[in-house]
């Protein structure tokens with residue numbers, strides 16, 4: 001991780017880890033890929049190492065990110081999928097070249113086209129989003145219960161009742177807020193003054 005930049009939120013679903021490079025969309029938004037180099041870093045962490053990234057490619061990546069976010073949100077609440085966002089996802093999926101390869105350890109990895117371009121990496125992410133939203137994977141799209149977050153996440157819990165996009169951040173914050181509210185209720189102000 002490079003100093004001075006917000007950390008990445010590492011999830012186990014590629015597409016929603018990617019949409020989580022912008023967090024707190026409904027509050028004080030945090031951009032976790034603020035520079036082309038940070039996007040290169042993000043790709044590297046997720047097994048999609050690319051040769052380089054320009055400012056225009058970063059813009060394109062963010063466009064895909066928001067298209068996935070919008071489409072996944074619509075899918076989570078059972079809305080019609082937005083046509084413009086759908087076009088962006090499909091264009092990205094078609095444009096890049098990438099192939100799945102199997103390792104001896106039985107892991108699936110991605111091999112990007114000969115130039116390992118941003119387009120190639122984005123096509124993998126777009127395809128992952130398509131798989132999730134099309135319902136190919138075992139799980140359910142849901143929206144984070146945090147009013148400042150509202151991230152679309154993929155719930156793979158057995159009961160499908162997960163409320164937070166991330167237990168370590170949104171879930172934890174909510175737990176702390178509840179705890180503090182309880183503490184305040186148990187400590188009337190007169191007691192505090194008499195201390």
Ligand SMILES: [Zn+2]
Nearest residue numbers: 144149165170
């Ligand atoms: Zn959240």
